[in-house]
Amino acid sequence: MVRGYLPVINTLAKGIDIRLSHRVTNIVRRYTGVKVTVEDGTTFAADAVIVAVPLGVLKAKTIKFEPRLPEWKEAAIDELGVGIENKIILHFDKVFWPNVEFLGVVADTSYHCSYFLNLHKATGYSVLVYMPAGQLARDIEKMSDEAAVEFAFMQLKKILPEACAPIQYLVSRWGTDVNTLGSYSYDAVGMSHDLYERLRVPVDNIFFAGEATSMSYPGSIHGAFSTGQMAAEDCRMRVLERYGELNLLQPVMGEEAGLCVPLLITRL
Incomplete structure (x- = not known):
């Protein structure tokens, strides 16, 4: 691609509230929703969250989940390989x-x-x-x-x-960049290929996306894109189950919000 992925990103980003330089440090999940905290202490409330950070970031545990992710989810994160x-x-x-x-x-x-x-x-x-x-x-x-x-x-x-x-x-320095800590996921020797699917499976109202959650296309842009679409649809259905007509909601972000839409967490 002559201009790289920038035209794709700009097209997909139209009309979306994107907050740059908001590195997430903490995600608290409750039955009623999630609370996301970033480095400067700012918090965001939402009904659900999609976590699409690179596998290396999940492995480094720079994002704290409260309560902890289930053992099967942590095992998937630990056992998948990430290369450079x-x-x-x-x-x-x-x-x-x-x-x-x-x-x-x-x-x-x-x-x-x-x-x-x-x-x-x-x-x-x-x-x-x-x-x-x-x-x-x-x-x-x-x-x-x-x-x-x-x-x-x-x-x-x-x-x-x-x-x-x-x-x-x-x-480039993908291995030491704090926003990536690696380039692509891979099947570690002796580990099951279904680790990708286990990483993709939601935990309550926390959904996961990214190339490391793609069974068919790991380590690729189309794997990341397709799992993002899947997570967005799963997340949309959860909100529909709670509120009914999704188009009746007005997007709101903040602690004081009574009704909130899902957040997407990624490292751009």
Whole structure:
């Protein structure tokens, strides 16, 4: 996608009350509703809540649930794996590589095997994206941006010795970013694939969504999107059961609200 996911996000966000820089720290659930607290102490009341934060955030327990989530839910969070795949985006003043989708690095150890994604083929921009994963990605996150770019450039020169230095760069750090703490979920060795479904199943009026709750498409945008739709529909039905006609409600957020609509918690 030439402009990334921003056009998709902007389209889906139209008409929605979105609060940025509101990192959630606490979710209290009661039969009558939920109370959500953010870092600055502000609270929001709602009938239900959809939790769509990355699996790494759930694993880190930076959000406290009161009462605690059931053991089967905590086990699903603990037993699903979360991995890291970062991007080191290199912008060059000219294209000097072949017109292929990928440029691969083959080595005698998995630590040094990685690849470059050719964005020029899809976008027309002279950009290559180095994609380190696993332990290599974790180690690169310990480097400065400059050192990480130099490492990526050295990998590129193994493929194309005449490569010229990048003029701009951008380095992601999904593993240490407090809003992600990882990139994608994965099936840990010896664990059941139904952990994804167990993570998706609601707990009373707390619903869960995200790629780590998708049985069919884990680790993908379409997995995150489809489970978000499922959670929204399940949440809508719960509100309908309580109040009847949903369109009679006026969206309200706040402690003093008598009637509230669901909240969606995610890390944008």
